[in-house]
Amino acid sequence: MHRQAVSSSTIASIGYDREEHLLEIEFVNESVYRYRLVPESVYRDLLGAPSQGRFFNQKIRDVYPTEQVD
Structure with missing residues (x-):
């Protein structure tokens, strides 16, 4: 999955698979880590958030099924 680099103190890059509703965060x-069943709107909100780390902690971590890739 292609991930794009972001400017965050905790997140290096973010990718999303629209067909699988799969969010991948480095x-x-x-x-x-891969997060399953993530709506595309959550992915877009994450990319546009003033603090991607804070958004991740509040809206994604411990909300969606997760698996570690590396």
Whole structure:
């Protein structure tokens, strides 16, 4: 999955698969996680959030099924 780099102190890059509703996040510590069943609107809101780390903690972490990739 292609991820785009973002300017965040905790998140390095973000990718999204529209067909699978799969959000992939690479953190600055180089770990990569996939979040399933994420609506595209949540992905767009994450990209546009003033603080992507805060948005992730409030709206994504512990909300969607997760698996570590790396």
